[in-house]
Amino acid sequence: MSSSEKVSLxxxxxxxxxxxxxxxxxxxxxxxxxxxxxxxIDERQAFLDQLSAAVDDPVEETTTIYSEDLLNDxxxxxxxxxxxxxxxxxxxxxxxxxxxxxGRYEHDVSDVQALFDQTNAAFDTGNLExxxxxxxxxxxxxxxxxxxxxxxxxxxxxxxxxxxVIARYLRSxxxxxxxxxxxxxxxxxxxxxxxxxSRQKISLSDLIEISTKPLPDKEQFLDGWITFLREQTExxxxxxxxxxVRLSNGTTGLQELALSDGQTYPLAFLDxxxxxxxxxxxxxxxxxxxxAQDTLSADLPIRASIADHLWETAQKIGxxxxxxxxxxxxxxxKPQLTRLLDLWECTPDKTGRMESMQRxxxxxxxxxxxxxxxxxxxxSFGDDADKPVYITESTLAHAxxxxxxxxxxYNMSVGENVLGWSNSHNPQGLVVLCFLxxxxxxxxxxxxxxxxxxxxxxxxxxxxxxxxxxxxPRLKAVYQETLSTASLGSHQDSLFDWCLNTAQKRVVxxxxxxxxxxxxxxATLIVACAEVLSVVGDLSRGESLVNEIRDRFPRxxxxxxxxxxxxxxxxxx
Numbered sequence: 001m002s003s004s005e006k007v008s009l010x011x012x013x014x015x016x017x018x019x020x021x022x023x024x025x026x027x028x029x030x031x032x033x034x035x036x037x038x039x040x041i042d043e044r045q046a047f048l049d050q051l052s053a054a055v056d057d058p059v060e061e062t063t064t065i066y067s068e069d070l071l072n073d074x075x076x077x078x079x080x081x082x083x084x085x086x087x088x089x090x091x092x093x094x095x096x097x098x099x100x101x102x103g104r105y106e107h108d109v110s111d112v113q114a115l116f117d118q119t120n121a122a123f124d125t126g127n128l129e130x131x132x133x134x135x136x137x138x139x140x141x142x143x144x145x146x147x148x149x150x151x152x153x154x155x156x157x158x159x160x161x162x163x164x165v166i167a168r169y170l171r172s173x174x175x176x177x178x179x180x181x182x183x184x185x186x187x188x189x190x191x192x193x194x195x196x197x198s199r200q201k202i203s204l205s206d207l208i209e210i211s212t213k214p215l216p217d218k219e220q221f222l223d224g225w226i227t228f229l230r231e232q233t234e235x236x237x238x239x240x241x242x243x244x245v246r247l248s249n250g251t252t253g254l255q256e257l258a259l260s261d262g263q264t265y266p267l268a269f270l271d272x273x274x275x276x277x278x279x280x281x282x283x284x285x286x287x288x289x290x291x292a293q294d295t296l297s298a299d300l301p302i303r304a305s306i307a308d309h310l311w312e313t314a315q316k317i318g319x320x321x322x323x324x325x326x327x328x329x330x331x332x333x334k335p336q337l338t339r340l341l342d343l344w345e346c347t348p349d350k351t352g353r354m355e356s357m358q359r360x361x362x363x364x365x366x367x368x369x370x371x372x373x374x375x376x377x378x379x380s381f382g383d384d385a386d387k388p389v390y391i392t393e394s395t396l397a398h399a400x401x402x403x404x405x406x407x408x409x410y411n412m413s414v415g416e417n418v419l420g421w422s423n424s425h426n427p428q429g430l431v432v433l434c435f436l437x438x439x440x441x442x443x444x445x446x447x448x449x450x451x452x453x454x455x456x457x458x459x460x461x462x463x464x465x466x467x468x469x470x471x472x473p474r475l476k477a478v479y480q481e482t483l484s485t486a487s488l489g490s491h492q493d494s495l496f497d498w499c500l501n502t503a504q505k506r507v508v509x510x511x512x513x514x515x516x517x518x519x520x521x522x523a524t525l526i527v528a529c530a531e532v533l534s535v536v537g538d539l540s541r542g543e544s545l546v547n548e549i550r551d552r553f554p555r556x557x558x559x560x561x562x563x564x565x566x567x568x569x570x571x572x573x
Contacts, residue, residue, distance in 0.1 A: 070118055070130065074137050077111055078144075085146050103150040112141060113157045116165060128172040135169035142196055154196055166193045167206035171215075174207055179217050183228035191236055203243055222248040242271050251275040255288070262295045266302050269295070270385055273309050282313045286322075289313070293329075304333035305385035331360065334389045335367050337464060340399060341474050350485075357403035364396040394462035397427035401434050402478065404486050409434070410495060418506035421521075422461045429458040432499045434479075435488065436528060439496045440535045443484045444476065448531035449569040450524050457521075496532075503529050504549070511553050523562035524569075531570055 020028070039047045084104065102109070116138060123131035145151035154162040170190060177185040194202050204225075208215045215221075222244050229241040242265065245253040254272040262269050269292035276285040289310045296303055307329035314322035327346050331339040340360055347353045372388040393412065400409040413428040421429030433455050437447050447455055459475055488495050503525050509515075510522040526549050530542030546563065553559055 068130075070115070070122065070134050071137065073118075074115055074134060077108070077115065078137070078141060081105065081108060081141065081144055081152075085144060102152065102156060103146070103148070105150065105152050109152060109156050112138070112152055113159060116157065116160055120165065120168060123168040123172060128175050131168065132172035132176055135165070135172065139169070139193065139196060162197050163200055163202070163206065164210060166197060166202060167210035169193065170202070171207045171210050174221075175216060179220060180224070182221055183225050186225075187228065187232070187237075190240070191234065194236065201239065204240060204247065205243065219248070238265060238267065241265065242268055246271065246275070251279065258288075258295075259291065262292070266292075266296055266300065267386055270302060270305055270309075273306060277309060277313065282316050285309065285313050299333065300386070301333055301388045302386045304330040304339070307333065332363060335360070335364050335391060335395070336389050337391075337395045337398060337462075337467060337475070338471055340364075340395065340402075341471070341478060344402065344478055345474075354403050357399050358405065361396060361399035361403060361405070361408070364391065364399050367391065368393065368396060389464070390466075391464055392424040394424040394427045394430055395464065397430050398462065398475075401431070402482055404482070406435070406488060406491060406495065410498070414498070418502060418509055419515075421458065421506075424462050424464060427462065428502065429454075430462050432502055433458045433528075434483070435495050435499050436532050437483060438486060438488050439492060439499070440532045441487070442535070444480050448528065448535065450528035450531055450566055453569070454521075454524055454528055500529055500545070504545075507549055508552070511549075511556055511559050514556075516558060519556075519559045519562045520565070523559060523566040527563065527566035527570065 023031070036047065115134070119131055119134040119138060122134060141152055142154055143151075154160070170186065170193065173189050174182055174186055190202055194200075208218075226241060226244050226248065229237045229244065242254070242257070245257050245268075249256070251272065254268055254275055257265060258268040258272045269288070273285050273288045273292065276282075276288055289306055292306050293303070296306075307326045310329065311323050311326035314320075314326055324346055327339070327342050331343055340357075343356050343360060344353055347356045368391065371390065397409055397412060400406075400412070409427075409431045413426075413431040416426045416428040418428070420426045433451065436451055437444060437455060440448060440451065442448075444452070444455060456476075459479075460469070460472060463469065463471065507522040507526045510518045526546055530546050533539065533542035533545065546567070550560060550563055
């Protein structure tokens with residue numbers, strides 16, 4: 001376990017108790033002395049006070065320390081916040097800072113935090129009914145906001161671990177509800193509080209681990225919980241059902257759920273396979289993967305994650321053919337750029353790679369022709385494994401370029417707008433820079449300076465919007481290998497002329513319409529064209545190209561300054 005990994009309260013206390021029980025008095029004295037020596041100098045008195053209090057007044061369990069005064073304090077605070085919401089602002093709108101989501105409620109944060117601390121203490125001392133009521137009302141604070149969307153949110157309470165707060169609340173809901181009513185009372189509360197900690201999943205395991213005491217009636221509850229969740233349709237119910245099955249019956253339970261209801265709960269297959277891999281049962285995992293592949297439709301996105309597990313397992317047992325098949329399975333289900341590179345990297349020979357990229361292009365084109373509608377609204381319990389991917393035309397352009405199908409790359413980009421090269425839906429910039437680089441007869445690592453600068457830019461612009469940017473070094477390495485032995489062949493002159501014409505149109509469009517933020521891009525592009533002309537032995541044409549553009553816009557000083565910078569990169573000022 002890494003030092004940064006969070007430990008549940010239950011595990012923490014159990015580990016401490018185990019250490020205490022296994023240590024002698026002498027050992028405990030040594031441990032305490034070591035802790036004391038590590039206390040910072042300005043914290044020593046507080047440590048001594050804490051040590052003295054523990055000796056003089058040992059902790060006693062109680063359930064009556066906290067009274068209804070806590071609820072009254074919470075109500076008073078909420079009424080004060082609501083009064084602020086109804087007050088008219090005493091400053092003009094123009095002074096509003098749209099990056100400030102707290103505003104004049106900043107001074108109330110410490111009071112909210114203190115009330116949460118008191119409620120946590122009520123829970124920890126066993127006053128669960130009070131804790132439930134207090135948490136329930138405190139959570140309402142997070143949904144209060146003024147006309148500008150400002151209010152107190154959980155991330156403002158820096159000293160609180162909100163997932164633990166929510167686990168305490170849900171545990172109090174669980175323990176104060178009658179056994180037969182627990183699923184009906186717990187489910188809506190779990191759905192409600194998940195909105196407080198968006199991007200984090202709330203699970204039944206959180207309730208179990210938040211206390212050192214066993215979860216009352218756990219086995220009986222799990223049976224009813226599973227039955228109840230099967231009747232729900234929300235994504236959260238799917239997640240909690242699979243968790244409950246695992247808690248109740250382990251890997252065997254996940255297997256039974258997948259084999260009996262895998263089409264309704266396809267993620268059960270993934271959970272089952274993941275569990276087998278974690279248990280170091282690769283051959284059993286392959287059998288489970290085969291069952292999933294036989295059950296689930298060929299184009300379901302989840303098959304990509306299942307195939308990833310197949311690749312991992314095939315690597316472990318040394319089956320190269322199975323590993324390659326897994327990469328294809330994953331790409332077919334989710335034809336992302338990352339998986340395109342996976343295919344390239346696991347195909348050893350040049351001929352095989354060209355065929356692989358051609359086949360990939362066919363799949364990408366078919367996928368784009370019926371591109372799925374993807375909602376990007378975040379769902380805390382949605383699993384990326386079962387979501388389709390939204391690819392763009394640039395991914396298809398990569399497949400064409402890596403298969404050296406220059407004609408196909410040209411055809412898909414020739415009609416695109418000369419503006420918008422920063423959009424991955426427009427592959428024109430990628431194709432133009434690739435052709436310019438090929439015409440220079442240099443590898444990407446040796447492209448002329450302005451060509452190199454734009455090449456890096458168009459590669460990054462071509463990435464799918466939600467892809468990890470760390471893919472760039474892989475992408476550059478693949479192109480370095482591909483372009484080092486490729487050429488435009490008999491089409492070089494016509495494709496180069498198209499690049500020059502397209503570049504001029506782009507530059508003129510940018511400057512004539514005074515897109516000042518893109519002057520640097522325009523200047524870099526026209527000088528990049530001049531660099532390539534110089535490399536192929538037509539220096540005078542390159543100079544004429546740059547001068548013609550400069551003279552066409554004699555009063556655009558900002559653009560002239562960018563031209564000077566671009567020319568400076570190649571050393572001719």
